[in-house]
Amino acid sequence: QVQLVESGGGLVQPGGSLRLSCATSGFTFNDYYMGWIRQPPGKGLEWVSYISDTSSYTSYADSVTGRFTISRDSAKNSLYLQMNSLRAEDSAVYYCARRGYYDSSGYYTHWGQGTLVTVSS
Amino acid sequence: DIQMTQSPSTLSASVGDRVTITCRASQSINSWLAWYQQKPGKAPKLLIYKASTLESGVPSRFSGSGSGTDFTLTISNLQPDDFATYYCQEYHRHSQTFGQGTKLEIK
Numbered sequence: 001q002v003q004l005v006e007s008g009g010g011l012v013q014p015g016g017s018l019r020l021s022c023a024t025s026g027f028t029f030n031d032y033y034m035g036w037i038r039q040p041p042g043k044g045l046e047w048v049s050y051i052s053d054t055s056s057y058t059s060y061a062d063s064v065t066g067r068f069t070i071s072r073d074s075a076k077n078s079l080y081l082q083m084n085s086l087r088a089e090d091s092a093v094y095y096c097a098r099r100g101y102y103d104s105s106g107y108y109t110h111w112g113q114g115t116l117v118t119v120s121s
Numbered sequence: 122d123i124q125m126t127q128s129p130s131t132l133s134a135s136v137g138d139r140v141t142i143t144c145r146a147s148q149s150i151n152s153w154l155a156w157y158q159q160k161p162g163k164a165p166k167l168l169i170y171k172a173s174t175l176e177s178g179v180p181s182r183f184s185g186s187g188s189g190t191d192f193t194l195t196i197s198n199l200q201p202d203d204f205a206t207y208y209c210q211e212y213h214r215h216s217q218t219f220g221q222g223t224k225l226e227i228k
Contacts, residue, residue, distance in 0.1 A: 037219075045157075045208055045222070059215045059216060062216075095165075105212075106217055107210060108210075109167050111165055
């Protein structure tokens with residue numbers, strides 16, 4: 001079955017960096033767009049970024065553009081999110097998610113359990 | 122950017138009730154809308170995509186409708202397992218936006 005397992009979250013100081021990873025299994029990784037969605041504690045969902053199946057296209061929310069970079073490694077069936085210049089408002093549970101099969105399928109069919117990022121001094 | 126407005130923010134209902142949640146987009150998104158259910162401490166679960174297509178394995182008491190800017194999620198014959206928070210999400214263009222969520226509570 002499809003599995004997505006995030007790692008790399010933790011406590012980081014404002015201005016610091018963190019790299020999140022998402023290990024996937026149970027599907028052909030190269031066939032799917034992937035994305036990151038975050039949820040601040042007690043708040044709603046916020047889309048962060050997605051990457052195309054071939055890595056040729058990426059898109060970011062305005063709130064993270066220029067600070068976050070999404071990438072993927074087909075050899076490792078893994079998705080990454082490099083987060084730089086972190087701010088308190090970036091504190092959230094970060095979910096890795098797989099999109100629907102077709103390129104136009106911008107919804108997320110499978111989600112990981114999430115990893116918590118806390119930005120605080 | 123497209124803004125998504127859900128209403129109500131909170132909804133109280135009883136087992137067996139029929140409830141409707143609304144999602145409005147700030148501009149036309151055709152039918153590029155999904156609905157998710159989220160329970161505390163868990164990841165969201167996809168219920169509906171393309172406004173009205175039920176995801177595999179989702180009970181038929183869930184239904185979606187709408188196109189353009191106005192969309193609804195209807196849950197018929199509410200079951201105890203349905204009390205959760207519901208989010209809409211648009212995927213019309215290269216950015217994506219979630220609604221702020223609707224918490225469905227037991228009356």
